Amino acid sequence: MRDLLGLSPLDVARAVRDVAPEPFRAAQVLKWIYERRAADFAEMTNLPKAMREALAKDFVIGLPNVVSRTPTSDGTEKFLFELSDGARVEAVYIVESKKAPSWTDPETPGASRVTICLSSQAGCAVDCVFCVTGRMGAGRNLTAGEIVGQYLAIARAKSFGPHEANVVFMGMGEPLLNVANVVRALDLLDEEVSPKRVTVSTAGVVPGIEALAGRPRRPNLAVSLSGADDATRTKLMPINRTYPLAELFAALKRWPLERGRRITFEYVLIAGVNDTLAAAAKLAALVRPLPSKVNLIPLNESKEWLPGLKRPSDAVVNAFAKAVADDGVPVTVRRSKGLQADAACGQLKGREEPARPKGPRAP
Numbered sequence: 082m083r084d085l086l087g088l089s090p091l092d093v094a095r096a097v098r099d100v101a102p103e104p105f106r107a108a109q110v111l112k113w114i115y116e117r118r119a120a121d122f123a124e125m126t127n128l129p130k131a132m133r134e135a136l137a138k139d140f141v142i143g144l145p146n147v148v149s150r151t152p153t154s155d156g157t158e159k160f161l162f163e164l165s166d167g168a169r170v171e172a173v174y175i176v177e178s179k180k181a182p183s184w185t186d187p188e189t190p191g192a193s194r195v196t197i198c199l200s201s202q203a204g205c206a207v208d209c210v211f212c213v214t215g216r217m218g219a220g221r222n223l224t225a226g227e228i229v230g231q232y233l234a235i236a237r238a239k240s241f242g243p244h245e246a247n248v249v250f251m252g253m254g255e256p257l258l259n260v261a262n263v264v265r266a267l268d269l270l271d272e273e274v275s276p277k278r279v280t281v282s283t284a285g286v287v288p289g290i291e292a293l294a295g296r297p298r299r300p301n302l303a304v305s306l307s308g309a310d311d312a313t314r315t316k317l318m319p320i321n322r323t324y325p326l327a328e329l330f331a332a333l334k335r336w337p338l339e340r341g342r343r344i345t346f347e348y349v350l351i352a353g354v355n356d357t358l359a360a361a362a363k364l365a366a367l368v369r370p371l372p373s374k375v376n377l378i379p380l381n382e383s384k385e386w387l388p389g390l391k392r393p394s395d396a397v398v399n400a401f402a403k404a405v406a407d408d409g410v411p412v413t414v415r416r417s418k419g420l421q422a423d424a425a426c427g428q429l430k431g432r433e434e435p436a437r438p439k440g441p442r443a444p
């Protein structure tokens with residue numbers, strides 16, 4: 082049985098031509114899969130019954146199995162998926178106010194928007210100190226079909242249509258260590274979600290940034306920084322040894338930003354580690370030469386997975402944010418959605434019951 086999910090339109094047309102020879106049939110099948118969220122050929126009611134049955138004999142639409150759904154009172158819902166080889170990944174449905182809360186204006190309500198946070202790998206080898214996924218160790222790259230499948234399965238479950246959601250690659254894994262499949266997934270989602278509404282978040286994989294920079298239609302770029310000097314950043318994000326700040330920022334300077342767009346720098350704030358006013362000044366000085374904004378993420382604590390790491394107090398977070406803003410850099414504080422369901426930033430682990438963490442870890 083061949084999976085149609087993840088194939089390009091041309092490859093779908095080639096694959097189905099023996100059972101659906103008219104050229105428009107492949108387009109119909111694709112429309113059912115991507116726009117109408119079909120999970121089965123039997124749902125494709127504008128195809129002749131015999132054709133639907135013939136398709137079902139040879140092909141599948143490989144949506145991932147939903148193992149569990151964990152909703153929270155803030156509207157966020159975490160989906161745990163099982164893939165065809167048994168690997169498990171998580172993706173998150175997030176509803177948020179259109180006006181992002183900022184440190185100056187923390188709770189302004191507005192119209193809601195939907196964001197889907199997708200995983201790109203089952204596990205992650207990058208091993209950022211503050212991230213539960215990183216504590217699980219390396220997994221495998223997801224295929225383009227497995228990435229797109231998370232989106233379509235959630236769209237089907239939550240009944241939203243094309244152009245109604247943003248997509249962020251901030252789930253499990255480092256997207257730019259799986260750049261070929263992420264790019265293929267972006268191409269498949271192109272009709273569904275414009276690149277302006279997609280954000281790829283990277284720990285700073287320079288070759289991946291360069292690969293994305295070469296695309297004619299680029300997503301927004303978010304870079305996880307969390308340290309504004311090499312010594313601090315290497316302690317928190319070992320990938321900084323491979324791509325130190327000078328090399329990373331040289332690549333970011335070459336990133337072709339469209340007018341009005343900015344690079345987002347994510348900064349996980351950890352008490353006593355990177356949360357001083359001096360660190361804030363260093364951060365602002367580092368990112369200010371680029372069109373940039375800073376997204377501060379107070380650590381999502383986990384006694385079990387991130388022992389010894391503490392979230393700074395709100396007063397420290399606000400003072401840090403104010404210092405960055407006073408230095409001329411737009412700044413927001415992410416009040417993480419989904420904390421009740423362990424669905425917030427850095428908490429995804431692809432399993433219902435936590436397994437034993439790798440061991441104590443401190444920066």
Ligand code: SF4
Pocket residue numbers: 205206207208209212213214215216252253254255283284305427
């Ligand atoms: S923050 Fe991202 S890159 Fe770092 S360990 Fe977690 S999933 Fe991997």
